[in-house]
Amino acid sequence: MNSSTNTTGITISVIQPKTSILDKPINTKVKHEISINLYALLFSELVQYCQNKSSSVPEFQTKLHEVGQSIGAKLIDINFYREKNGKREIKLLNMLQFIKINLWKNIFGKECDKLERANDDERTYYLIEQDSLVNKFISVPKDKGSLNCAIFVAGMVEAVLNNCGFKSTVTAHWHKGTTYMIQFDEQVIARG
Amino acid sequence: MARQGNKLDSKKVNSEMFTLTYGALVSQLMKDYDNVEDVNKQLDRMGYNIGIRLIEDFLARTQSTRCQDFKETAEKIQLGFRIYLGISPNISNWSASGDEFSLIFETNPMLEFVELPDNCTNLKYCNVLTGVLRGACEMIQLDITSKFIQDQLKGDNVTELRVKFIKTIQDAIPAGED
Structure with missing residues (x-):
């Protein structure tokens, strides 16, 4: 495509889409749905890609977590708006x-099963999901026992919380299905 | 996963989750590769991997039989889009020899929320689809190729995917065993 550069080095694009993304309605009432099989295959490609790019399981998890975060950050505005x-x-x-009910319903079509607080630590909360959408078709090889691909979803939740001002880290574990462990920063608990 | 009889009517998921996951994947690729062409290639390769597995599901679900001609194949491809993405692209612009047609997409859930920044004008955002078609058709001994010639993300009214039949694959030797 053509673009012209002026003297200060700012590139001005000559492409003018007829309708920009901002002109589209944000509240589409018609829920569009796609086949879960296709989603599973796409997710599998994402997992494989991250796996090939990393040399160890922790690195792999971090990568998947990061991809999840980039999605989470985008979920906030639209979901609060709707x-x-x-x-x-x-x-x-x-x-x-809000995360357990509204957000989960919007992205996974159902509420998250349980929300619990750790008995011995007020900073720690658990979101428990019996069968996670992303884990539906994934079997973890034996040598990677602790790996849970729902770390992707954990990344999403972490980004939502952090960008809403609740500083926390979220990880995914195999426990009663999949458990997302949310650990809040001291300051979040202190302000009540 | 245990097979459950003939319960093949698949469950659905919200397309936004799909859109966002795909978007995250593309943006991750853009971060990892310097060259936009490499991203297009990588997307096509991923699509291929999806296609070679998706065709099994398609055949099982639709009980499709062998296509008599390429026109029938085009209709099957259209049906595939309806099953998996919930959209029905129009088939048009048949070439005179009947070995090339266009799929016209007016809506595409993959494009929701998507805007291409100026430095990505060469990115074929939906390139995964070309891979899916190639992979799926290869598994039924059809060698096809496809490319995007119009793209809504680049200001066109519709997205047009041109599909071309090359040949019927005679000896189906599994990849890597020749």
């Missing part, structure tokens, strides 16, 4: 409920 009229949650529990 579900809460654009009003953000500022209370910890409400935020977690």
